[in-house]
Amino acid sequence: MLEELLPNIYRIQVPLPNNPLRMLNSYLIRGKDRSLLVDTGFRQPECREALFGALSKLQVNRDTLDVFGTHIHSDHIGLAPEVVGHGRKIYLGAGDFHWAASDESNLYWNIMDERFLLEGFPQEDLAYLVHTNPARNYGPELDLPNYTIARGGDCFDIGGHHLEVVDAPGHTPGMVCLWMEEDGVMFTADHILYDITPNITMWPNMQNSLGTYLESLQRFRTYPVKQSLPGHREEGNYVGRIDELLSHHEHRVSETESIVTARPGMTTYEIAGKMTWAIKAKNWAEFPVIQKWFAVGEALAHLDYLCEQRRVVRIEDRGVHRYLPFS
Numbered sequence: 001m002l003e004e005l006l007p008n009i010y011r012i013q014v015p016l017p018n019n020p021l022r023m024l025n026s027y028l029i030r031g032k033d034r035s036l037l038v039d040t041g042f043r044q045p046e047c048r049e050a051l052f053g054a055l056s057k058l059q060v061n062r063d064t065l066d067v068f069g070t071h072i073h074s075d076h077i078g079l080a081p082e083v084v085g086h087g088r089k090i091y092l093g094a095g096d097f098h099w100a101a102s103d104e105s106n107l108y109w110n111i112m113d114e115r116f117l118l119e120g121f122p123q124e125d126l127a128y129l130v131h132t133n134p135a136r137n138y139g140p141e142l143d144l145p146n147y148t149i150a151r152g153g154d155c156f157d158i159g160g161h162h163l164e165v166v167d168a169p170g171h172t173p174g175m176v177c178l179w180m181e182e183d184g185v186m187f188t189a190d191h192i193l194y195d196i197t198p199n200i201t202m203w204p205n206m207q208n209s210l211g212t213y214l215e216s217l218q219r220f221r222t223y224p225v226k227q228s229l230p231g232h233r234e235e236g237n238y239v240g241r242i243d244e245l246l247s248h249h250e251h252r253v254s255e256t257e258s259i260v261t262a263r264p265g266m267t268t269y270e271i272a273g274k275m276t277w278a279i280k281a282k283n284w285a286e287f288p289v290i291q292k293w294f295a296v297g298e299a300l301a302h303l304d305y306l307c308e309q310r311r312v313v314r315i316e317d318r319g320v321h322r323y324l325p326f327s
């Protein structure tokens with residue numbers, strides 16, 4: 001679906017087949033000499049069809065099209081190298097650029113796999129995910145040279161709009177949003193989503209991703225936002241949602257802490273199995289493997305946060321990490 005939200009600003013809904021997120025919101029800021037496409041969808045036929053169809057309907061001259069990737073997740077930049085105009089730019093935040101613009105993205109998966117094994121994730125489940133995790137298979141082709149870093153404070157003037165880059169690390173190390181002060185419009189990407197909670201997980205180049213995310217949320221709370229344009233689904237009440245997300249994580253942090261206190265010495269995998277999840281499965285054993293992977297990443301982000309706050313300690317014991325209350 002294609003919709004004009006403001007003069008020269010369009011929302012293109014890109015379907016994400018078999019994905020619980022359902023849709024990605026791609027946004028086009030259309031200008032005479034230059035247009036900017038915010039996010040693209042997976043490198044998958046259904047996404048390609050929807051995105052390219054909308055761009056041709058809008059008669060966008062691809063030779064003038066740059067892509068603004070809010071973050072490195074494959075549902076956001078999977079098609080960036082295909083859709084970007086010849087010799088044009090793909091913008092990414094610095095912390096994500098690191099993984100996208102080099103062979104390090106393979107390194108990323110190696111580091112993640114090693115860490116997940118340390119956290120007690122079963123080896124056979126990791127092997128299964130190599131072929132089934134969409135993030136591993138529908139990401140962009142990475143050997144193109146036109147990635148460019150977008151830094152907080154950088155500006156774009158396109159289609160009569162002034163857009164400023166705002167750093168929003170947390171969901172990924174280099175997530176970037178766009179702020180249009182004049183209209184009070186914030187492109188919130190996956191930093192602030194409304195009927196889904198943005199996944200906060202461990203990253204090799206972010207020590208305390210949850211702490212970083214919470215800081216970004218607090219900073220975003222100070223913007224006088226009238227309309228927000230999220231990466232998925234619909235928008236809602238901006239400040240209300242930020243407060244909800246803050247208290248959601250506060251609650252999750254104390255839940256994680258009580259699980260560690262109740263039975264010291266568990267791995268992250270075991271701790272994740274005791275946390276509450278909004279997933280339709282009878283018990284932890286019946287969780288789909290991909291959901292276990294997300295759950296363990298999220299539990300780990302909460303444990304990293306608790307370790308940083310000296311409420312929990314991590315010890316290494318015969319090749320796995322175990323967690324104890326801080327005493």
Ligand SMILES: [Zn+2]
Nearest residue numbers: 073075190231
């Ligand atoms: Zn997303």
